[in-house]
Amino acid sequence: MADNNHKIRCQGLWKIFGPRPESIRDLIENGASKQEIREATGHVIAIRDVSFEVQDNEVFVVMGLSGSGKSTLVRCINRLIEPSSGSIFIEGANIGEMDEHDLRELRRHKLSMVFQHFGLLPHRSVIDNVTFGLEVRGDSKKERMENAQKALELVELSGWESSRIQELSGGMQQRVGLARALAIGSEILLMDEPFSALDPLIRRQMQEEFLNLRSKVKKTVVFITHDLLEALTLGDRIAIMRDGAIIQLGTPQEIVTMPADDYVREFVKDVPRGKVVPVSTIIEEPPLVTDGEKSVKATVEEMEKKGVDFAFIVNANGVCEGALALEDALAVKENGATKIGEVARREFPTISPDATLEQGLPLISEGDMPVAALDKGRRLVGIITRAALLKAVQSNGENSGAPKVTTHQG
Numbered sequence: 338m339a340d341n342n343h344k345i346r347c348q349g350l351w352k353i354f355g356p357r358p359e360s361i362r363d364l365i366e367n368g369a370s371k372q373e374i375r376e377a378t379g380h381v382i383a384i385r386d387v388s389f390e391v392q393d394n395e396v397f398v399v400m401g402l403s404g405s406g407k408s409t410l411v412r413c414i415n416r417l418i419e420p421s422s423g424s425i426f427i428e429g430a431n432i433g434e435m436d437e438h439d440l441r442e443l444r445r446h447k448l449s450m451v452f453q454h455f456g457l458l459p460h461r462s463v464i465d466n467v468t469f470g471l472e473v474r475g476d477s478k479k480e481r482m483e484n485a486q487k488a489l490e491l492v493e494l495s496g497w498e499s500s501r502i503q504e505l506s507g508g509m510q511q512r513v514g515l516a517r518a519l520a521i522g523s524e525i526l527l528m529d530e531p532f533s534a535l536d537p538l539i540r541r542q543m544q545e546e547f548l549n550l551r552s553k554v555k556k557t558v559v560f561i562t563h564d565l566l567e568a569l570t571l572g573d574r575i576a577i578m579r580d581g582a583i584i585q586l587g588t589p590q591e592i593v594t595m596p597a598d599d600y601v602r603e604f605v606k607d608v609p610r611g612k613v614v615p616v617s618t619i620i621e622e623p624p625l626v627t628d629g630e631k632s633v634k635a636t637v638e639e640m641e642k643k644g645v646d647f648a649f650i651v652n653a654n655g656v657c658e659g660a661l662a663l664e665d666a667l668a669v670k671e672n673g674a675t676k677i678g679e680v681a682r683r684e685f686p687t688i689s690p691d692a693t694l695e696q697g698l699p700l701i702s703e704g705d706m707p708v709a710a711l712d713k714g715r716r717l718v719g720i721i722t723r724a725a726l727l728k729a730v731q732s733n734g735e736n737s738g739a740p741k742v743t744t745h746q747g
Contacts (some may be wrong), residue, residue, distance in 0.1 A: 447523055
């Protein structure tokens, strides 16, 4: 039966390379390490009891150093590598039970893969590389060209259709690989260190383009990387692997502020909190909220009574319509204005609660007004003060503003 809560689910996944994987069961149960098992038997544990779910439209990043099992894991998801045991479900279907025909159809229609070294065909033009998967699938030439052209536009390679692969820079070649995956129309992208072979500057550009592309195209992505900053930049959630096991799974904020052990702590110790922690962790209640129909005189009296220098104006639906500074209200108090809606500022600094602390920094220098945190419907959630923002950015301590998170046990 299909499970509508997630796109991918891995349950109790193991991959052991060697002639007799079942022969090392006793060693595993007795707590032998990966290195001890390899030295004693020649078997290599690549994936060790891994379980996780990936939600629809989520970017799920698997991060680890060389030998952690991350690339083996992503190849198990589409059965390029057969797991030794455990189950993998794609949209509720157990791919371990699929025959060759069903597995081939899954790869042609639901899964696309982007590799580190692009996997492009040098004897083909750009557009012929992009149409390759569609050609294998049996799509008509018209469909192939239409889908390829749309994909090239998405990755900003229009005009390069007839070019040869060797004429393109590394970043452009990676875009071709991404366009090929997008042209297939798969809902799930498996990306195995797609930007790792690029120069640092080009890599950052590709990360920015990936984020921009994500806002245009809804895809579920499993993204493999060895770069923590890349993981924090791109991922909705991150699974950190070591010796074939997931040792922590959480949001970027959880990984940085509540590392599960010394291994993760060492990774994140130099990560600037401002790049990861959202401003929602420092939101405060606005000292005064009122409606635009209230008189200037009454509002000034209330502000002076509470000792506040500003107020926010919201309508009956909670939508923030303006901000009022005490100095503005005092200046017009005797000039005939009767309602604060007439003198409120319609332009004032605002920010999404999901924005990072770093994204809030430029806003606190724009004026005397605190930053209003508004949700997608422009409803007032709270305020961000200069003092709270600067304190949070400068703090490197764990647990500050962090939700509770537990160590992942597979």
